[in-house]
Amino acid sequence: MSSTKVKKAIGLEGVLCLILFIAFFTAIGSKMGAVNMINTIMNTAHNLLLNTVFFILAIAVIAGAIASLLSEFGVIAIINKILSPFMKPLYDLPGASALGIITTYLSDNPAIITLADDKGFKRYFKKYQIPSLTNLGTSFGMGLIVTAFMMAQKSPTGENLVFAALIGDLGAVIGSIVSVRIMQTFTKKYFGTEEMAIKSSNPKDDLLDTREIREGSIGGRILSSLLDGGKTGVDLGMKIIPGVLIICTFVLILTNGPSAQGYTGAVGEGVGLLPWIGSKLSFILEPLLGFKNPEAIAFPITSLGAVGAAISLVPSFLSKGIIGGNEIAVFTAMGMCWSGYLSTHVAMMDSLDCRNLTGKAILSHTIGGLCAGISAHLLYVILV
Known part of the structure; x- marks a missing residue:
């Protein structure tokens, strides 16, 4: 249970907050125009509510229904038993967590949160493992969409991009292992390693060998x-809703640039700060990721906020000859592994009642995404 502290009504904290608040919006408003900035914030938040939140809500309802059905009739117990020998050494997670990989790969990051709220799913986990489900699910969010999109692209040089996309999937798996394992170094210190996420109603029952069912036909x-x-x-x-609208709105403003007509207050306009930072780091990222053109940095930077926006850059990059098979592999790995985690991690950790560990989850996943891209690059060099 969260506790509150008492401080003086007026202090240095309030002054600093006011200064930073004014400085942030003044900096953005001076570039976009104050009216355009306000309109973009409102229009982007409204668009996210209608086209993103309700989409995620639909996914959550369907995923929750399926998870509950599979739990009721023991399918999750079977999956747990079969896949535990693989998931335990790789992720230090029970075999049931593989179902989270499948659901997020077929849909989006928050699908695993619906699973994590199901008692029949949660009963296989220890407390320290639950927060790392955020990192596991995010590593595979929109995986099918990203992979299929990359495979469908045509290279001007006739290069086979299907194999490159599959290499990217493998890179995302490696990144997910790194992300989950790093996250668990923090959660083990916080929760310990023995307490189960759900205690059995009957102390004599073994949670792994019994399951509760509903009454009736x-x-x-x-x-x-x-x-x-x-x-x-x-x-x-x-x-x-609060996490997606607040965090994603500002991530998109910091990621995107102006529209073709300049700043008009339309949805998705921004100041392009994150890609600019990426270009300054290109001397480090390009050798690690194998990019042959610094403009390619825009993809992983954009995927921090929204991988759907990031993949829209690919056809243009291909037609201009900016990217090739290596970049497709890296894009697939990083796009899937990161998949807009800056805009979903806060809400996902909040849903798991682990808000205080959000920073640790973001740090772990940042490292995991970079490892996914580096792994995809190295695998592409070795295998192609």
């Missing part, structure tokens, strides 16, 4: 599990 259990799981998805979908 098979048809009734199916209907109840689907509706209960869907309701959980609604609750979680509503919880992420």
Whole structure:
């Protein structure tokens, strides 16, 4: 339970906050124009609510219903038993966590949060493992969309990009392992390594060998599990609204540039600060990622805020000859592994009641995404 502290009503903290607040919006407003800046913030937040939050809400409802159904009839128990020998040494997670990889790969990052709220899924985890599900799920968010998009591109040189995209998937797996393992070094210190996420209602029961079911006929259990799981998805979908609207709006403003007509107050306009920072770091990133053109840095930087926006850069890059197979592999790995985590990690950690560990999750995943890109580059050099 969170506690509150008492401080003096007026102090240095308030003055510094006011100065930084004014400086931040003055800097952005001086470039975009004050009216355009306000319109862009409001229009972007409204667009995110309609086209992103409700999409995620729909995913959460469907994923919650499916997870509850699979839990009710013991499918998650089977998955846990089969995949534990692989997930434990790689991720230090139970085999049931593989279901989180599948659901996020087929949908988006927050799908794993719906799973994590299901008691039938959560019962296989220890407390320290639960927060790292944010890093695991985010590593594979929108994986199918990103991979299919990359495979569908045509190289001007006739290069086979299908194999490059598959290498990128493998790079994302490596990045996910790094991210989860780093995150768990923090959560083990915070929670310890013994306490289970859910305690059995009957102390004599072994959580791994027993499971609770609903009363009634098979048809009734199916209907109840689907509706209960869907309701959980609604609750979680509503919880992420503040994080997505606030964080993602400002990430997009710091990532994107002006529209073709300049600054008009339209959705998604921005000051391009993050790509500019990326260009200054290109002397480090280019050798590690194998980029042959510094403009390619725009993809991983943009994917920090929204991988959907990042993949829209690819056709233009290909037509201009800026990127090739190596970049497609790296883009797939980093796009999938990062997949807009700056705009979802806060909301996801909040949903898991682990808000105080959000900074640790972001740090771990930043390192994991870089390792995903570096791994994809090295694998491409070795295999192609």
